[in-house]
Amino acid sequence: MTGSNRGRWVRWVGALVVSCLVASGEVHGQESTGTLAEAMAEHMDGAQPSRDQFTNPAPRRGANVLGAVGDSFRLLTMQHAIRIGFQEKTRRELDGPFFKDYANSVRVPHTWGDGDGWVVNYLGHPAQGATSGWVWINNDPGAEQATLGLSRRYWTSRARALAWSAAYSTQFEIGPYSEASIGNVGLDPKTTGWTDYVATPLGGFAMIIAEDAIDQHFLVWLERRTRQKPLRAIVRSFATPNRSMANLASGRWPWHREGRPLGELGRRPRNEFITTQAEPVAPRGTAVAIGAPAPEGLVIPER
Template sequence: MRYSIVLLPLWLCGLHNVAQAREMPPAPFDSANAPSPATVTELPDSPGTVMMRSRAKELDRELLNEEPPNEEPPDEEPPDEDKTSSYFKVDEIRVPDLSSYHLNLVGAPTFPSSSTQSRRPAPTDIKDEPYHWKGLILQSVAFSALENGVRIMTADQEDRHILLNKPFWSDYFASVQQFNMRRWNDGDSFLVNYIGHPLQGAVFGYIEIQNDPRGRELEISSNPQYWKSIFRALIWSTVTSTQSEIGPMGEAAIFNAGGFTYPIHCPHKDKYSCPPTSKYTNNTGWVDFIITPTVGTLWLLGADTIDRYVTDPLVQKHPRAFGYKMLRAGLNPAKSLANLLRGHFPWFRDYEHPGVYESLAVEEFQRAMDVEPRDHVDVFLHYTALTLNVNTLGCTGCRRTADGAGIELGFAVRRYLDLVIDSDILPGASPESSLNVGGTLWTGRAGLRSGYSGKHFALKVTLAPGFASYSRSQSAPAQPIGRNYNFSAIAALSADIRFTDRIAFRLTTEQMLIRYKSLYRDPPDIGTPPNLSFLSHDNYINSTNWGVTLGPVLRF
């Protein structure tokens, strides 16, 4: 459009001069000043020049509405100007309609084409858009997983021991039962209770808002629809913050808040380095249940106010200034994190992009996942070798390579997502029996597999929990020998070389974790006040084992 606006006046001016030239009488020929034929050197025209002159004459006749020479005028009637979309008349001269031209994103003029379509679908009508329950659940789970990941990375050794070496479910239920709801404070610092938890509540509130078509594009105002949206965000923040306290992904499950007592304001919760007058807590109380959703919602309102009256005017006035976009993201960290969880830039605002819910990255991912799988079932018959801590006549608890065979079934649920079920038998993995280990090892697992799948090659990653069972072992020192079952899980990388559409060869490297019960037990009872523990006395050992599997693959 920029080029069209500049060229249109010049072009119309040229057409006007041509029309005037036709009306003016021809100028008299001045023979005195005319060059003689002897002084004029004529060069032959090139084919390209001849073609250009011929085309120029045709364009002149077309623009001046003249008929070609030596041709009879057509018998049919001239086309109706109202039905001609590419021309209009200016002083009886037909001029091409420049409105049929448009510009691409870089400003170069292009022609309209029915095959040119935007990668992003047309914005949807909010009235017809359903509530995005899937996005609400997945983004909330992802945020909870991110929180727990940060907590695990910053935890001390005692907390990691509780997470890794203690029974998960029994200690989780024991911790929930010991929540003390007869007090307000839980022993955490002001920064944690009144800054960190409200920020958590604001993030959960924004996650609800961005998945609600009725409130996603609303700015803070007196509009009743905005305040209804805030109320729905408060409800969801209350639900998710309660899960963060007593749910299976919350503090009662991760590090067992409520399951034991510890002194407040002592380094690493060390009860031996604290004075006897120290106060003890089991990290429970009403404070997080109330402060997280309520103050988190107030945080959300304050951030919306800053957006509308501070950062939005700056970004709208300087739409290409990256610094103002970062200022907007920095002054509203809760919204920035919620945006990242759905694949948008931190400074993205829905009211600036009406009708747009998904980011391009998420749309491409969902489009790829929705493609029908090429294969529906694959059968992997394999040889397996696994390094294990086993018992022999000359060594107890020594690492040895055991081998066997197995079968894996893969069911394609999406183009890039498979459900896998695997079972292996390793005969005589541990010749001698002892606690947890002995006899033949049987493993089974079920999980998910995803990755690249081409015509001649495939590379995929598998994550699958399951069990590992020895046929002759002891569950306790005084117990008879029998079969036991231990939790296990694998992370595997597999590569397929495909010879035909039906036959391939697969090589897999895997890391298998087996969780054994330890001989060591915590002291009996729950301790003496104020040092109390309601957790299980059992402890577990996590053994990691490298393995390799290989064999043919049949695809159906």
């Protein structure tokens, strides 16, 4: 790689990282700790605060579309940074006239395949669809806690995630912040195919349902049998990888579950205090006439 090309892709990666950091600025309302280990120890003991506590304390009825757009932008930035960092062909195509090459890269596919292998098309692309679908679920109030089953609430929330995944996939292929604009995928007609537009959202939809089943039937079962928070965090993160990636894009820990901290199931969160006040009890030896009512607000203990 020549010096000019190396400098060009380094600038691209730097710009992507900076844009990702700037876009994530509104997510974290907490102070950061010195190390990742300290941060994990600090946050593992309870539920991570929701972003809405800091940006919108009022209860939200509809989906947070702007939040989903911001999280999707961060996810796209992570994907493009990985492409530029690990794909020589992507770095090579950064040269040349940007707008002309981008316009020539946007085209209607004429074949099903796009030249990628089976693993990429039917595992990798659906994983992207599932991750972008989880990004929507993270911003759809109540969708995260919808239980897998025959309820209308569950399937409606997952259908909305499917629609968002399809839009995200289309943007990733030919949008202004896409493979076509960054790397000029599609400049060669053999690199475009309908599989990217169909298998990605539909396969992602199936993966979301599978991860719901894993969470509901395996992870909950496991967490009822162990108190080891690091073990719970690791198993959550790797058993539902697409949800973990979406959590990162949403500014959360990978193992985050809305309404289900790493502590014991059913345990009261430590920031939830009991506000009931005990009734005052008369001290021993207080004289009260027989048959007379006790003073207001005072309880006479039984003998």
